[in-house]
Amino acid sequence: MERELKLELLQDQAEGLIGLPLVSSCCVEPPHEDRLVSTYFDTSDLAFRRMHASLRVRQAGEHFVQTLKTWGTQHGALYEREEFESAVPENTPDLGALRDQLPVGTALGTLLREDDLAERLKPIFITDVRRTVLLLRLPQGDEVELAVDRGVVRANDATEPIRELEMEIQAGEPAHLSAFALRLLDAVPMRLSRASKGDRGYALVADEANEAVRAQPLRLADAGSAEAVFQCIAENCLAQISGNERGVVNGSNPESVHQMRVGLRRLRSALDIFEPLLACPPALQSDLKWIADELGPARDWEVLANATLRDAFDGAPEDVGAGAVLAAAKAVAADARQRAAQAVNSDRYTRLILTLSHWLGSADWRHGLDEAQRAALTGPARDFALTTLRKRQRRLLKRGRGMAKLDEQRRHRARIAAKKLRYATEFFESLFAANKVRRYRRQLSRLQDDLGWRNDMAVAEGLLLRLATERQQLAIGCGYARGYIARAVSVDRQPLRRLWKQFKAARLPA
Known part of the structure; x- marks a missing residue:
């Protein structure tokens, strides 16, 4: 499961961000830089996109890695989604390797097992970025990979710039990413990133409407606190x-x-x-x-x-x-x-x-609670x-007396x-x-x-x-x-x- 926080840089301040004392003081090894060229593949009718997934092959030097990412969920600033990776010999997806990782009963698993899928796949768009990667250990002990990307997404003649910060939690508490990002925000102007690189690319090749998102049904544990x-x-x-x-x-x-x-x-x-x-x-x-x-x-x-x-x-x-x-x-x-x-x-x-x-x-609300309050929380x-519900019903019945008048x-x-x-x-x-x-x-x-x-x-x-x-x-x-x-x-x-x-x-x- 990939868990990351993404922010967009409002200006070309990548070098300034990397050189911040806040960042350098947390580095556990010197930063390194790579050029990453990712080719996104899909069918003519965008079968992967319709399943809220993306399939790419990324080249870094002479090495190629394919990644299948699911839509996942977004909770505030944090993204959580499944991804399936494997090395491939060239800039072409290896569907067999992906089939081994995805169950037969899933929609994506079924798509990957379609006989003619390999023939239908074609490059849809490309991202070309210069990535600077730093491995950090936050004050609380969390291990974080911080990546700063500068580049472009390209689909035919259409392009869009990429200028973003990604922080992926390797070990520790995801909540600490948000606290660290707030401190970065004091020094470098940034905004929440609301689109992945794949989203940006698909926006260049397809006329996609932003669908409104309704609340999902809640399933609460009967024995939960x-x-x-x-x-x-x-x-x-x-x-x-x-x-x-x-x-x-x-x-x-x-x-x-x-x-x-x-x-x-x-x-x-x-x-x-x-x-x-x-x-x-x-x-x-x-x-x-x-x-x-x-x-x-x-x-x-x-x-x-x-x-x-x-x-x-x-x-x-x-x-x-x-x-x-x-x-x-x-x-x-x-x-x-x-x-x-x-x-x-x-x-x-x-x-x-x-x-x-x-x-x-x-769970910052726990600080300063007495024993009785803690007991109520765990009740x-x-x-x-x-x-x-009883309290709120009584309030409504009281306020609504003689409703029509x-x-x-x-x-x-x-x-x-x-x-x-x-x-x-x-x-x-x-x-x-x-x-x-x-x-x-x-x-x-x-x-x-x-x-x-x-x-x-x-x-x-x-x-x-x-x-x-x-x-x-x-x-x-x-x-x-x-x-x-x-x-x-x-x-x-x-x-x-x-x-x-x-x-x-x-x-x-x-």
Whole structure:
């Protein structure tokens, strides 16, 4: 299993980085430099890429090594993925050697055993880099290979520069990589690397969209401790956040903004749930709120432009000026996406993810705990989960009393309580009987979805007022849309009353 942390150098500062006292003081042997030329192979229909894998043959001097890499997972700044390596005599893959390493029952194993695969393989792109390698021993004793790459990826006439730092843990704790990277960042400007060399090459040969990444289902151990469950939940949230960074930075997929924002809300909810057992540093909490706030306007304007206004102007008279309002809202949404991209590509965000990765990986919350607190952390997760769900259900039932008649502020507080209960239910559902959780979650989800829709309408109302104030020529169209919103919310009163009644009758899983 390969475990590495990758950062992009913003300037050609490779020599300065290698010469840093911080780096030289950790070196266990002098650095060495190689020229690495890697040829990536695939079929015409990109069969390996479609399986989220890459196959390359790398030449270093007179030696050739083939490597098959899987997609793997990204947890904040750390990548983990399987790779299969073997020496080959020339710049051509040896499929037989790879078949010996991959099981028959896997998708990649099946692909490698296709009779005509060798004939279908062809070079797709090449990376040509000058790599400086240093072997480090960190102050904690961890053994790390630090590599600085400068070069280019080339596909036909298209090229893209490569300027990155890779740190691979050879022995020790991966969390220490993040702490060391933060110290490097104080001296050399860098950003999180969100694309492997293979990703960069495929981007030159294929028109690939950045797919939004949703949260993966959680499978928690029945006998796990509360602390172990928190770490599992937090890593799951972080994977969703990190998985959408590329789509947000490229500004190509509004859904990536939404899913990254959902990942942040889930993580902040998890921190709130476990706050009685472990404390997240205030500075980390503040930065998580900052990036969530940076993503918020992009999502709000996207919903207005591509959902709310679309429904509001369906069948509207021509003199309303629907087209002008839609165009203005889409333009603001595009600007908001650019601001979100700048935030995710900033130094502050890079530091946030490195700090969060270190905090989660090192379990820093254990410092300063007394015996009672330690006992609570190691206690059964199921007991903690049940206590949490009961507490959050009581809070929602209290805040939602007379739901359909609540004013906007009180209904907003009920919505927040419903959202927190829903996240807690989703986090812990694998600890309870599936049939009981399913029924309860269905009623809760329906209620929370309706409250969320009402919140979207309230946000849209505010955005339309702002748009009409700033651009007087859009006042009629904005007023028409606001009228639609008022009618829709009014009609929803009875359905909301029914959903609240159904939720109150639902039984909490136990």
